Amino acid sequence: MLDQFGPPVLPPGLEPLRADVRAFLADWGSAYPAEKRALSWMGFDADFSRALGAKGWLGLSIPREYGGHDASPFERFVVNEELLAAGAPVTAHWIADRQSAPLLLRHGTEAQKQRYLPAICAGEMYFCIGMSEPGSGSDLASVRTKADRQTDGSWLLNGRKVWTTNADRCQAMIALVRTDPASERHAGLSQILVDLTLPGVMIRPIKDLSGHEHFNEVTFDDVRLGADALIGVEGDGWAQATSELAFERSGPERFLSAMTLFRCLVGAVGPAPDARQAVEIGRLVAWLISLRSMSISVTAQLASGQDPVWAASCVKDLGTGYEQETVEVAMRLIDSLPPGAQATTTRRVLAIVQSMAPSFSLRGGTREILRGILARGLGVR
Amino acid sequence: MRTLLQQSIERLLADAVTPDVLRAAEAGVWPADLWGKIEELGLPLAAVPEDLGGAGASWTDIFVVVRACGAAAAPAPLPEAILANSLLAAAGLEPPESGAIVFAAGTADAPLPEVPWGRHAKWLALHDTRTGRIALHALAEARIVLDNNVAGEPRDTITLAPGSLVADAATSAATDAVMLGGAMLRSAQMAGALGRLTEISAEYANERVQFGRPIGKFQAVQQQLAVLATQAAAAVAASEAAFLMATPNTEALTTASAKAVSGEAAGKGASIAHAVFGAIGFTHEHSLHFLTRRLWAWRAEYGSDAYWAEQLGRTIAARGDEGLWPLVTAAFAETKTDD
Numbered sequence: 001m002l003d004q005f006g007p008p009v010l011p012p013g014l015e016p017l018r019a020d021v022r023a024f025l026a027d028w029g030s031a032y033p034a035e036k037r038a039l040s041w042m043g044f045d046a047d048f049s050r051a052l053g054a055k056g057w058l059g060l061s062i063p064r065e066y067g068g069h070d071a072s073p074f075e076r077f078v079v080n081e082e083l084l085a086a087g088a089p090v091t092a093h094w095i096a097d098r099q100s101a102p103l104l105l106r107h108g109t110e111a112q113k114q115r116y117l118p119a120i121c122a123g124e125m126y127f128c129i130g131m132s133e134p135g136s137g138s139d140l141a142s143v144r145t146k147a148d149r150q151t152d153g154s155w156l157l158n159g160r161k162v163w164t165t166n167a168d169r170c171q172a173m174i175a176l177v178r179t180d181p182a183s184e185r186h187a188g189l190s191q192i193l194v195d196l197t198l199p200g201v202m203i204r205p206i207k208d209l210s211g212h213e214h215f216n217e218v219t220f221d222d223v224r225l226g227a228d229a230l231i232g233v234e235g236d237g238w239a240q241a242t243s244e245l246a247f248e249r250s251g252p253e254r255f256l257s258a259m260t261l262f263r264c265l266v267g268a269v270g271p272a273p274d275a276r277q278a279v280e281i282g283r284l285v286a287w288l289i290s291l292r293s294m295s296i297s298v299t300a301q302l303a304s305g306q307d308p309v310w311a312a313s314c315v316k317d318l319g320t321g322y323e324q325e326t327v328e329v330a331m332r333l334i335d336s337l338p339p340g341a342q343a344t345t346t347r348r349v350l351a352i353v354q355s356m357a358p359s360f361s362l363r364g365g366t367r368e369i370l371r372g373i374l375a376r377g378l379g380v381r
Numbered sequence: 382m383r384t385l386l387q388q389s390i391e392r393l394l395a396d397a398v399t400p401d402v403l404r405a406a407e408a409g410v411w412p413a414d415l416w417g418k419i420e421e422l423g424l425p426l427a428a429v430p431e432d433l434g435g436a437g438a439s440w441t442d443i444f445v446v447v448r449a450c451g452a453a454a455a456p457a458p459l460p461e462a463i464l465a466n467s468l469l470a471a472a473g474l475e476p477p478e479s480g481a482i483v484f485a486a487g488t489a490d491a492p493l494p495e496v497p498w499g500r501h502a503k504w505l506a507l508h509d510t511r512t513g514r515i516a517l518h519a520l521a522e523a524r525i526v527l528d529n530n531v532a533g534e535p536r537d538t539i540t541l542a543p544g545s546l547v548a549d550a551a552t553s554a555a556t557d558a559v560m561l562g563g564a565m566l567r568s569a570q571m572a573g574a575l576g577r578l579t580e581i582s583a584e585y586a587n588e589r590v591q592f593g594r595p596i597g598k599f600q601a602v603q604q605q606l607a608v609l610a611t612q613a614a615a616a617v618a619a620s621e622a623a624f625l626m627a628t629p630n631t632e633a634l635t636t637a638s639a640k641a642v643s644g645e646a647a648g649k650g651a652s653i654a655h656a657v658f659g660a661i662g663f664t665h666e667h668s669l670h671f672l673t674r675r676l677w678a679w680r681a682e683y684g685s686d687a688y689w690a691e692q693l694g695r696t697i698a699a700r701g702d703e704g705l706w707p708l709v710t711a712a713f714a715e716t717k718t719d720d
């Protein structure tokens with residue numbers, strides 16, 4: 001299993017791209033406050049997403065004929081890590097770019113690709129993921145939302161999804177639903193594309209513990225979907241949904257969510273740390289460099305067509321733990337910061353990141369579920 | 382070259398490093414047979430350029446050799462010899478053809494503490510901290526005070542004899558080249574040991590039966606094994622990155638990170654393995670301790686995790702918040718420096 005981590009080699013030639021992204025971010029964000037950067041990939045700004053689309057930095061790995069850029073996964077990695085490190089507001093397009101576009105490219109019909117991919121690449125069309133339901137969290141195979149095929153080939157959708165990030169600000173959802181009413185567990189599930197403006201779709205924002213509204217409850221009451229709403233093969237929903245997991249779990253967003261806090265902390269500690277401050281900060285740097293190298297290594301495996309699900313789960317488990325540890329380190333150092341504007345900002349940012357931190361190891365599969373996958377990979381079950 | 386090296390070293394160690402050999406080594410017996418085979422394959426000269434008699438392997442290739450030594454708990458200074466010879470070669474000195482060689486930093490006229498495998502070594506590559514030169518010394522006449530690390534590996538104090546100098550030369554190696562090189566080796570050895578620890582712990586969890594089923598059926602044990610595996614993976618990735626970036630002037634950031642991360646992983650990993658193995662793993666009879674005691678020892682050598690974290694912390698703080706991210710991305714440059 002450990003062999004899934006090869007040498008973490010980034011191919012040459014990426015520096016100009018990195019420099020471009022940095023210059024763009026420097027221009028854009030000189031007045032963008034740390035308190036907003038702290039939201040990391042939960043920050044929403046459609047104008048910003050469109051600007052990225054115009055720069056050609058969305059849909060990087062999508063073919064040109066669909067509005068993409070035929071770029072390598074490494075170019076995508078570089079753009080995304082720069083955006084995340086800067087705390088740029090990327091949530092509008094994030095899921096569409098990361099998951100929905102590759103999914104549509106792989107399993108979608110020609111018509112679906114033509115219709116959605118160019119808009120995703122332009123930063124204009126946003127997607128959400130409809131997996132979780134009130135009764136189905138970790139046990140995703142128990143989903144009950146159903147799409148019944150009608151005689152004219154259309155679908156009738158009924159049920160409820162929950163915790164759906166950005167459903168209130170997206171145009172479309174890719175939902176995992178039961179299309180075979182007689183089926184149980186992993187069989188009989190399909191992925192279906194839901195236009196969220198259709199009649200019968202009700203979206204209710206849910207406040208998180210800090211009062212932010214970013215996830216939602218989405219109820220479907222006799223929503224009529226065209227025959228072309230099905231993505232991929234009917235009944236293959238489980239396999240299709242899980243095949244994207246390596247992409248979802250190994251990216252830099254799994255260890256850079258608390259980067260703004262870390263940056264603030266370094267600034268507030270100042271250039272001459274005492275030994276305790278130096279050890280705490282240095283330890284975070286050591287893990288950051290190492291997690292980045294793990295993530296690059298998984299990207300390299302993905303680029304060569306492998307499916308390193310085990311390694312990706314490993315990155316997510318360690319990476320989200322690292323993000324949460326950043327909060328712990330900040331707590332341990334907060335009283336030692338020299339008083340001043342930077343200390344004040346760091347306190348505010350800490351409060352924001354601390355309030356988000358519990359979700360880091362829940363969203364995208366809980367820590368316990370990931371560790372179960374890791375143990376199975378070791379042959380223990 | 383990497384695959385070839387990996388296969389030959391793993392085969393060699395699987396045959397030659399038995400629990401009996403390990404016990405004998407701990408009792409002070411030099412595994413001459415093992416060392417003979419290592420020399421037959423030319424491994425101590427692996428990183429030396431071909432024109433100086435070596436194999437010219439890159440550090441990325443060397444990584445698999447050092448990691449394998451860690452995984453097997455190999456009771457011989459092959460990692461040390463590879464680094465010692467490469468230090469000599471980098472200064473234009475020809476490495477000795479045979480006989481174990483190790484390295485140290487210090488001066489020729491003062492005792493050199495904690496020299497790995499000192500009593501068994503024929504040669505010493507000394508990075509002179511006063512002159513900055515690299516010197517090859519013969520150890521035949523040296524005065525040696527025996528000591529061991531917590532794993533029972535020789536860590537002796539050596540006082541060089543007058544006239545021991547064979548050759549010396551100026552070097553462009555960093556002033557702390559020995560500390561950095563040692564840290565790089567130990568992090569890869571820890572990665573190897575942690576990988577092996579993960580394998581044997583998972584195997585044991587599937588074998589040992591309690592409450593009528595293998596203990597691996599218990600989620601508490603599964604979750605612990607998963608943590609062990611992630612720590613092992615972090616150590617592998619961190620030290621792999623250090624070797625990848627090891628240009629003649631060993632890159633301090635990746636090496637410091639590797640030692641800090643692997644050291645922390647060693648602590649967590651060893652503790653989980655001992656939890657999984659229960660009392661049997663706490664016995665001298667069982668071979669678990671060949672790995673776990675080495676992890677403890679290697680974690681402490683050439684800078685503990687806290688030592689390297691502090692260095693990193695000072696470097697980063699001096700650059701400030703604006704310098705943090707550029708430094709992190711530069712630590713790990715994008716062009717592969719395959720020497």
Ligand SMILES: Cc1cc2nc3c(=O)[nH]c(=O)nc-3n(C[C@H](O)[C@H](O)[C@H](O)COP(=O)(O)OP(=O)(O)OC[C@H]3O[C@@H](n4cnc5c(N)ncnc54)[C@H](O)[C@@H]3O)c2cc1C
Binds near residue numbers: 372
């Ligand atoms: C901020 C945020 C955003 C999210 N966005 C989305 C989204 O956009 N789309 C979407 O579909 N979902 C989303 N989710 C939902 C997320 O995927 C679920 O929270 C997650 O899968 C866990 O489900 P649950 O919350 O129902 O917890 P449960 O499954 O009820 O788990 C509760 C606890 O029990 C443990 N547990 C459960 N089963 C096992 C087991 N077999 N072995 C050991 N332990 C177990 C879990 O690890 C956890 O600790 C989001 C969640 C958060 C917090």
